Structure formats: structure tokens, C-alpha cells
Amino acid sequence: MRTYDRLAARAAGGRSVEAVKVGEVPKGCVISAKDRPGNLTGASDQQVAAWATQGHEAAFRELVRRYERPVFSLLYRMVRDRALAEDLAQETFIKVLNGIDSYNPQFKFSSWIFKIANNAAIDHLRKRELETLSLDGSPHATTPDQMRATALQLGDRSETPLQELEARELGSAIERAIARLRPEYRSCILLRHVEGHSYEEIARILDLPLGTVKTYIHRARNELRTYLEDRRP
């Protein structure tokens, strides 16, 4: 059984800072011995990605270390399920690191990894929407037994240690307000105000026109304020 309390204790932590120097280390360039991993911590994402392309395992680890919390947090807030968010985060990192050759250092590494993470979350949410069971059970159930077996058990949630942890982590008013946003608004607001991306970067990450991103963020903030005011006396 997983030790979820350990996670809660480690929940609060520092934010990774991306030092962006576009074009500083063009892909495929030769890196001299003095620039090889050793000063990984202070290197830009582009430098670390270039070292990873050359096969330095420490560089791969550094990229995971820098982005495990931001990527996991985005996914967790998108799907609101810890185990699933971790699966999607793993899937994201494996896709990114195994495809490191295709990273274009003219763009922020963070934009690339968040694009892949967000796509994973949106794909999952769409799939889940299609597969949602009714309270009375699967639409494919044809007998009373099958309906009982597939019916949602409302009392089951919040009884396991995982559900308790999720309730603690995502139970605040602001987290519940974020959860009420439609997924597109949620992505935009998290990328803008939690991850600090510019509107232009968000447009690239989400493959949306800049004007749409601005509209989504404006509407999302209005909705959040409304949700938060609704619950305040």
C-alpha cells in the first residue's frame, strides 16, 4: 500500500525557475568538457536538454527533477485523481525524454513539456466523459445484477487514505473553484497564474489563438471570483 501521508508532508515545496536564453545552445552543437554536467543546477533548460540529447543521464534526471512538481500539479488539478495524475505525469516525461531530439530550443522547454502534459490531461478527460457511468450503472448493463455491479457507490469516495489525502490537498475553496472551471479555462488559468506563462506562450502550449486565450483567462477569473463569492458570507 502506498504511503500517501509521506506525500502530504512533502507537498509544499519550491518552484523551479527557468533561465531562458533562447538559442544559447543550439541543438546539435558541440559542448566542451568544462560545460558538461557538473553545473547542472545553474544551467538553463536549453543547456540541460542539449546535454540530454548527447546522452548524459544526469541531464535527464535534472529535467525530471525541475519539472516533476509543476507537471504533476497541473495534471493533478486537471484530473483531480492522484494516482491517475502520476500515471499521466510519467507518460508525459517518458514521451518528452524519449523524444528529446525533437525539442526545438528556440522555444521554452517548459512550453513543450506543458503542451504534452496538457494534451494528456485533455485526452483523458474527453475519454472519461465518454465512459462516465450513470448513477444507476453502466448503460451497457442489461440485467439488475449488472446494473448493481456497475453502479457508482457514492459512499466509497473519501474512505480510502488516497481519497482523504486528495480531499485535504484539493479541498480548499480556491481548489474547488478551479475544479468547477471547464478544462480549457482550467488549463489557461493554471498556466497563467500558477506557472507564470505569458499569454503568447499559453497560446502556443494550447494551440489556441491569442485572442481566445485572453478571453478564456478573463472569463475564468470572473467565474472563479463568482464561485468564491458564492461561498463567502
Added chain:
Amino acid sequence: MNEPLVQHLTPEEIELWAQGLLPAAREGHVGACADCRLAAERERKLIRELAQLTRFAPEFGFVERVMAKVKIPTPSGPHLRPHTDA
């Protein structure tokens, strides 16, 4: 004589004000317009709340679980890195 046209802050300007980045030329309007000031203060409160959200951590050992499935490129081509605990 007509009233001068009041140029209220746009949503983007309100966000800039909330971040302390609104150009001085527009700052004056926030001081003079109660509606814009109220909207800007509410926006600032929300943006601060969002910026303070916790960065959650995946379960212990996440890096190792990812690294076990990553192919490290070598001069002779990529290979699957054998799993080891750091």
C-alpha cells in the same frame, strides 16, 4: 458640453495593475475611478491566491520510475537504461 469619455481599465490592464505593471499614465484612472479600483483590487486578491497554490509532489521515487523507462541516447543508438536506485 459633453462629458469627457471615461476610459475604464481593460481586463488586461486590470491584470497589469494587480501585478504592479500598469503604466503610470493609466495609474491615475485607478485612483480616480471607484469601479476600476474595486475591480482591480478584487483581481489582485484572486491572482495572489492563485500564485500561492501549493506545488504538489508525486509519490516518492518518481524520478526512478521515469528513468527506468527512458532510452538514453548513445553514439551507437538509444538503449533502455537498466533500472537502478539512486
